[in-house]
Amino acid sequence: MATFDVHPAEMQSAAPARRLSQHGRLVLVWLVLATAPFLLPNAYWVSLANLALINLILIASLNLLMGYGGQISLAHAGFFGLGAYASGILNVKYGISPWMGLPAAALVAGLGALLIGIPALRLRGHYLAMATLGWNAILVVFFTQLVDLTGGPNGLLGVAPFSLFGHALDTEMKIFPLVWAVAFLVMLAILHLLRSRVGRAVRAVATNELGAEAVGIDSFRTKLVVFVLSAAMAGVAGSLYVHVNQYASPETFGIAPSIMLLVMVAIGGAGTFFGPVLGAIVYTAVPQVLLDYEDAELMLFGLGMLVVLILFPGGLAGIPAAIARALRRKAS
Amino acid sequence: MSATLLEVTGLTCRFAGVTAVADLSFQVKAGEIKAVIGPNGAGKSTLFNMIAGVTRPSEGAIFLDGARIDPLPTFERARRGIARTFQNLQIFREMTVLENVMVGRHLVGRATTLTAMLRTPAVRAEERTMAEAGMALLERFGLAGRAHQPAGALSFGQMKVLELARALAGAPRLLLLDEPAAGLPHAEADRMAQTIRGLNRDGMSVLLVEHNMRMVMSLSHDILVLNNGRRIAEGSADEVRSHPEVLSAYLGEEVEDA
């Protein structure tokens, strides 16, 4: 019977030549991104760019957990929410600055992950998926029902934006540099992690727990660390989100978004470094593009998803390799 | 004389109404190669898995350098200097050959999650030395040419060598080899035996489970023979070879290359 384990599809090698170019590619992409606010036609597009960068943090951190770490989590949007509400509530209720809210969000989300991770990471595959799904569902119930704290179904209102030297970063253009910088730091941190013994341990545990334990890796602790780390990153995204939108509501952090994030990791290319960039673009841009088609939007989205999943098992990031393979087959 | 490195006392393993290993006691001396042999179902794998930490003993104790290790999980035993290979190969197929060996050196590294993310100068230096040490090991085992290929692309024999290299990467004191010759053609099995002998000459202590009698007889300083979970003979190759109980235990069994 087929088991429900994640098989990290393509893992990047540690070959020195490739490593430099990945680092270099990251810097290059971010330099190009830096020009976005000046090149994009209007503020609406810049707000999309901000959203895309926040989604990137979410998808990249989930990719770290799923694509490299081999763990299924259906609670990622829930941790996103924990971060958003933590940072937002600290600001609205206690007047705490978003700059303090950001690390607090990471902490709260990380704690939330620890709480569920310790019992749940002993489980595998579909059991872990179910446990994280249940956890997300519980979190949503709390987001919705603790009205005094969270604002309930109507959402948390009146969240202040980030401010620098007394100036509020309350427009899309003004907040872009911060979102741009934080997303870059998260991607860089992930890259550095993967290029270290910790990253190799994570991938080893994902591939083969028995082999990993044999060389001295505490597999449970490794899994827990990645789980908490990825949740903390989602928390950071949450803090950015709540102070950019000055608002948060429970449905952004529910099971459906959690499922979609998982799908985006796969569509971008699980276990690849730049896959999340493609996933974030798809996740952000496609609904916007399809808005014109109204009811058919959903159908086209579903169709598109199926096409990618069936034709490109390595995700969008795997397309160049898939094309290369197809060309080679044609030549032979 | 030679100090006792590994000691097993009264080791018993019972599950599902079957006693796989019963009241077994023996020692592995530092610097020796000890083989565990016996017909199929004799309890060799169970014994091996108990020493490696994969299976919990029902009774008895295991000591490494006089310290009890049987309550410890596998990764703790690795930290104490025990390395092992697997009968069914547990290499990391999607990682490169070099990365497999570098993972073997996991315990030598000092990078933490935080320092790794920050990529401190110490971490950068550690990565360099780990890669160098890994390449050196691969050179020694003739796999350097395939360093950046995925481990899954290697031939079966090469994978066995890789797993051995990975086990050695952490500079262990005791090597547990689980059927190192299994699945290898004669020439490669002989090369494996040579490699093990070379390691032992450099001071490595080895405990191996093996069916290949040629390898066992030529390599081992001491041989432990199991049948039905109990010791039926223990001694040098000559002593074991002519032992009446050993011969009768193997009657009706296909003995490879004896």
Add this chain to the structure above:
Amino acid sequence: MQTGSALLQVLVSGIGTGAVYALVALGFNVVFKSTGAMNFAQGEWVVMGGMITALLIGTFSGIGLAVVAAVVLVGVVGLLSERLVVRPLRRPDALVITLVTIGLSILTRSLIMLVLGKKPVGYAGFSGNTTLSLGGVSIQAQTLWIIAITLVFLAVMHAFFERSMLGKALRAAAADREAASIVGVNVQGTILVSFGIAALAGALAGAIVTPLTLASYDQGAMFGFKGFSAAMLGGVGSLPGAVVGGLALGLLEAFGSFYISSDFKDAIAFAVLLLILFARPSGLLGRADIVKV
């Protein structure tokens, strides 16, 4: 109302809901057994069952025929889904199939929305809107129909898997794919059949529960999730587990919302589910996975 009869009422309602969940969980488990994947489209088939029955009521003389026609139709949809979406997969491992069913669920829901409309639909119970009074407790006739029909379906399923060649073939393929194909079982075909059965079970659940809840295009996720939870609770992949899990979930919800605040009742159900997962990951009836070194 006396406490005794209140309790009985909650019990019956819980069993009724539980029966519906059991059907959904059954469908879920059948696909899981044959592919290892979590079928996210399961809930959409439930919705289709209800909505298509509503559509066909005018066409057929009796509601029974409408239900049968709808269920068969959705069964065909299930077969088509497997053919179009699962069969072409180059590497059909459990995770990819799961992801593909997510896409399938989105596609299915959008088609439901476009073809069957966004308005909730419903119809009268199989015995009209009768409410029976048994021992001082008022029970809706439809609830009894639900329980009865579910029992019949379960009996049919049991006979199918235990007695028929096809059923045994499915079980063989699920237990050991390679061994089954060696003895001549068409493994790909069993996956096709399992999708068909899952769709049938789901559609039936939707058809029999609609008189009580109305059917609407957006209920799929909820049904799927509940069926998923019930399957997990009873032991995923275990067919009797689907029944136990479904009943357990139904009763948990009924008693939870009666005794404890109904606001937090969902959280309570999940919390209990999590506790069971941690205490006994294989569910109430499942068997632990054994890994051989």
